[in-house]
Amino acid sequence: MRRLAALLLLLPLAGLAAGGGDYVKLPGGAFRTALKYEDRTGPTRIAPFAMMRTPVSNARFLAFVRTHPEWRRDRVASVMAEPRYLSHWAGPVSLGETARPDQPVVQVSWFAAQAYCEAEGARLPTWDEWEYAAAADETRTDARRDPRWRERILSWYSRPSNAPLQRVGLQAPNAYGVQELHGLVWEWTEDASALMIAEDNRNQGDADNARFCGAGALSMDDRDNYAVLMRVAMLSSLGARDTTANMGFRCAKDLP
Amino acid sequence: MNKLLAIVGLCLLLVCTPAFAAQPPKDSVYALPLPLVDQDGRSFDWRERRGTVQLVSMFYTSCQYICPLIVDSGKAIERQLSATERARLGLLLISMDPARDTPTALRKVATQRKLDTTRWTLARPRPQDVRSIAGLLGIRYRLLEDGEFNHTSALVLLDADGRIIARTERMGSRPDADFMAAVKLALATD
Numbered sequence: 187m188r189r190l191a192a193l194l195l196l197l198p199l200a201g202l203a204a205g206g207g208d209y210v211k212l213p214g215g216a217f218r219t220a221l222k223y224e225d226r227t228g229p230t231r232i233a234p235f236a237m238m239r240t241p242v243s244n245a246r247f248l249a250f251v252r253t254h255p256e257w258r259r260d261r262v263a264s265v266m267a268e269p270r271y272l273s274h275w276a277g278p279v280s281l282g283e284t285a286r287p288d289q290p291v292v293q294v295s296w297f298a299a300q301a302y303c304e305a306e307g308a309r310l311p312t313w314d315e316w317e318y319a320a321a322a323d324e325t326r327t328d329a330r331r332d333p334r335w336r337e338r339i340l341s342w343y344s345r346p347s348n349a350p351l352q353r354v355g356l357q358a359p360n361a362y363g364v365q366e367l368h369g370l371v372w373e374w375t376e377d378a379s380a381l382m383i384a385e386d387n388r389n390q391g392d393a394d395n396a397r398f399c400g401a402g403a404l405s406m407d408d409r410d411n412y413a414v415l416m417r418v419a420m421l422s423s424l425g426a427r428d429t430t431a432n433m434g435f436r437c438a439k440d441l442p
Numbered sequence: 443m444n445k446l447l448a449i450v451g452l453c454l455l456l457v458c459t460p461a462f463a464a465q466p467p468k469d470s471v472y473a474l475p476l477p478l479v480d481q482d483g484r485s486f487d488w489r490e491r492r493g494t495v496q497l498v499s500m501f502y503t504s505c506q507y508i509c510p511l512i513v514d515s516g517k518a519i520e521r522q523l524s525a526t527e528r529a530r531l532g533l534l535l536i537s538m539d540p541a542r543d544t545p546t547a548l549r550k551v552a553t554q555r556k557l558d559t560t561r562w563t564l565a566r567p568r569p570q571d572v573r574s575i576a577g578l579l580g581i582r583y584r585l586l587e588d589g590e591f592n593h594t595s596a597l598v599l600l601d602a603d604g605r606i607i608a609r610t611e612r613m614g615s616r617p618d619a620d621f622m623a624a625v626k627l628a629l630a631t632d
Binding site (some may be wrong): 303425 | 546573582583592
């Protein structure tokens with residue numbers, strides 16, 4: 187039994203090695219969302235797509251900023267990034283001690299994340315795609331009914347957000363070969379502004395604290411998927427120019 | 443010959459300087475290039491509206507309920523302006539449904555609602571720009587399965603340089619007094 191578990195753990199790694207590159211292919215299909223959409227009756231259809239294996243790191247984002255100087259923090263349009271944009275970097279084009287190259291980039295606005303993906307010939311994942319990919323644990327494509335899995339996710343989220351972030355690529359890949367969908371940073375989705383669940387908290391103070399409390403405004407009967415709903419509360423309370431100390435992103439692509 | 447070149451150069455410099463100065467300020471929404479097509483099928487970029495105070499909102503033509511109210515709101519604001527003020531204000535309604543809001547569909551609304559298209563522009567963006575423009579204006583939306591949209595509504599006031607100077611989410615034929623005051627002030631100062 188133990189051996190079987192070990193084998194199962196190895197499987198996604200093998201798939202990853204074979205796939206190579208930074209994007210992992212996900213098959214798509216019918217997916218049962220944890221959210222309650224009044225208009226959506228049947229399961230959500232997810233088309234096959236590719237997703238970055240890990241969130242975008244500081245090193246990668248620095249390379250982007252160097253080639254797209256309009257996204258430097260000292261040059262960016264303020265309508266597309268609030269003053270805290272990349273404020274933890276040592277300088278406009280240098281990382282420094284508080285932003286190590288292999289840590290996920292944070293303090294990025296939706297506009298900046300979108301521009302990064304576009305420059306790669308990619309896009310941000312939709313919420314549906316993100317939720318679908320994030321339903322998997324190391325061995326199962328849908329682990330959401332497992333109470334231990336849910337506990338694990340929640341214990342990650344209960345860690346204080348002022349602790350230094352781990353580097354990307356440290357966690358074991360999920361059944362699709364995707365890493366760190368949980369337990370590292372929050373991630374932008376292309377349609378973050380389509381998630382209109384909480385009350386509008388735009389005028390409530392600091393994004394890292396007050397906005398987050400918007401989660402309380404959610405009416406949730408599905409406590410089993412509390413972690414997913416926390417994500418939604420977070421995304422639905424942010425504007426496109428907002429940045430936070432634990433908000434990063436990864437890109438996705440359509441498959442031909 | 444050299445003198446001639448110098449003169450030509452000087453002329454170019456003089457003529458071109460305003461064009462080079464066209465870089466919008468960092469807090470201008472015109473940082474986003476936004477190609478649009480209006481109710482007459484005319485293509486333009488919203489950055490061309492720079493230089494005039496603008497009232498901007500998002501809507502879609504097949505919307506039955508709130509979008510007519512957005513037009514009402516714009517009309518109500520216009521009614522409280524003098525003829526001179528009115529002539530200085532541009533009204534731009536951007537569709538969140540570019541797939542269905544063809545110039546013909548936009549034209550139909552302009553005609554039905556008796557909108558003066560010398561001041562009002564109904565326009566559709568490229569599909570890939572809808573989220574960005576909504577993000578700039580602080581409008582949230584989701585396409586529903588029946589083709590309707592769930593969306594927030596806002597009127598956003600831009601100064602001549604494209605800076606957001608006021609916004610209101612109150613819709614209808616009675617304008618938000620604070621917003622109205624901001625419109626008047628913008629038209630008086632710009």
